[in-house]
Amino acid sequence: MPRTGKFPLALRTASALVVGALTLAVTSACAHATAGTSSAAGGGSTGTSSGTAASSLRLGYFANVTHSTAIAEVANGTLAKDLGSTTLSTTIFNAGPAEMTALLSGQLDAAYVGPSSALSAWTKSDKQGLTIVAGAETGGAELVVDSSITSAAQLKGKTIASPQLGNTQDVALRYWLKQQGYTTNEQGGGDVSIQPEANATTLSLFEQGKIQGAWVPEPWASRLVVEGKGHVLVDEKSLWPAGEFATTNLVVNTAYLKAHPQTVAELLDAQIAVNKWITANPAAAQTLISGAIKKLTGSTIKASEIERAWTEESVTNDPLVSSLQTSLDHAVADGLLKSTSLTGIFDLTLLNQELTKAGETTVSTS
Structure with a gap:
């Protein structure tokens, strides 16, 4: 044991x-x-x-x-x-x-x-x-955004972080944005800019207002909510059968x-x-x-x-x-x-x- x-x-x-x-x-x-x-x-x-x-x-x-x-x-x-x-x-x-x-x-x-x-x-x-x-x-993965953002329609022109290009949360973020009608690319361009960052850096950038959200695993989603004063726009469990x-x-x-x-x-x-x-x-x-x-x-x-x-x-x-x-x-x-x-x-x-x-x-x- x-x-x-x-x-x-x-x-x-x-x-x-x-x-x-x-x-x-x-x-x-x-x-x-x-x-x-x-x-x-x-x-x-x-x-x-x-x-x-x-x-x-x-x-x-x-x-x-x-x-x-x-x-x-x-x-x-x-x-x-x-x-x-x-x-x-x-x-x-x-x-x-x-x-x-x-x-x-x-x-x-x-x-x-x-x-x-x-x-x-x-x-x-x-x-x-x-x-x-x-x-x-x-x-244990969520899209946490600035408190001023209450819907997907407000994400155009915003910068959202993910842990690394091609990682599991990055793939989920890109796919979800595509379903909302947004374009993205690997260089951070498109309707929504996806910016790969180390999780600790993501928290700092979010607190400084340099990014408007992040699709991250726990405990970083919770840290963005508690320390960064953000809120959950998408809980990834809601996108899967039986969560x-x-x-x-x-x-x-x-x-x-x-x-x-x-x-x-x-x-x-x-x-x-x-x-x-x-x-x-x-x-x-x-x-x-x-x-x-x-x-x-x-x-x-x-x-x-x-x-x-x-x-x-x-x-x-x-x-x-x-x-x-x-x-x-x-x-x-x-x-x-x-x-x-x-x-x-x-x-x-x-x-x-x-x-x-x-x-x-x-x-x-x-």
Whole structure:
């Protein structure tokens, strides 16, 4: 059972700007291409009968409430304990595209990331570079705007921020604006200017009135509401059937998954245990996660902000397979990706295997 308390692991942070400047290593992509699994879109063939335990696991995630699973399993030592002799190292990112650059260039073995960023990286690697092995979070993304803006009709000529071009919230923002009849482009032009910014910078710019809104994940949406005095124009949950959509998934470098299924299973074991604990102990989980975010970023989340953010998202092991097609359709409509088959992007074999061992309900593969 996970424990709240001190932080036994040295959490290593890195600038997303530096990582974002990395180029994809061609040799790494080729290695991935020869080591991919043969999984179908909703299933897979990975097992623990072959491969070896990895000497290390390099994990990427964000210091966001929508990455509560990763934050908790690292902060309270659950993941390090489950990995045993495998050495854990972590890197913090602001948004998914930079994180996926690190994964595809061989600097990460696994990452918690939004579906749109995972899709983009998967297609850029000729569908060989990564595999989605689990979900992690659903919900927790909103368009927060200046108090003077009360309708979509008032957004023309305004500047709205997103975490990074092509990340999950950026794709959602562009698609929603398109549905409202607005044009946008990747250079920040069009009827509404979309300005990619680090989340902390977004809050500062919003408070200064230099941007009029932002489509961001938690806790940044709550911080824009509480500290920035903004209000929610769009809660992304309202745009999805039953309000369910994948915000964060767990992806693994495909070559690493093929070589070290035991280690990936241990990562999944830690996630399953931590998600169960988070769900059963929301107050303790909020304290742990807000404390960890402060340690990682140096920025304090107010109690009212973490409480509000907590109501907007929830942890899950389910990657909500069917929602990924919608995410792809939105990215295609935005002009950021081309339409393609999603066969092979999921391998939930290990997840359902470990869920069964833990006495938990398995997830759908379709």
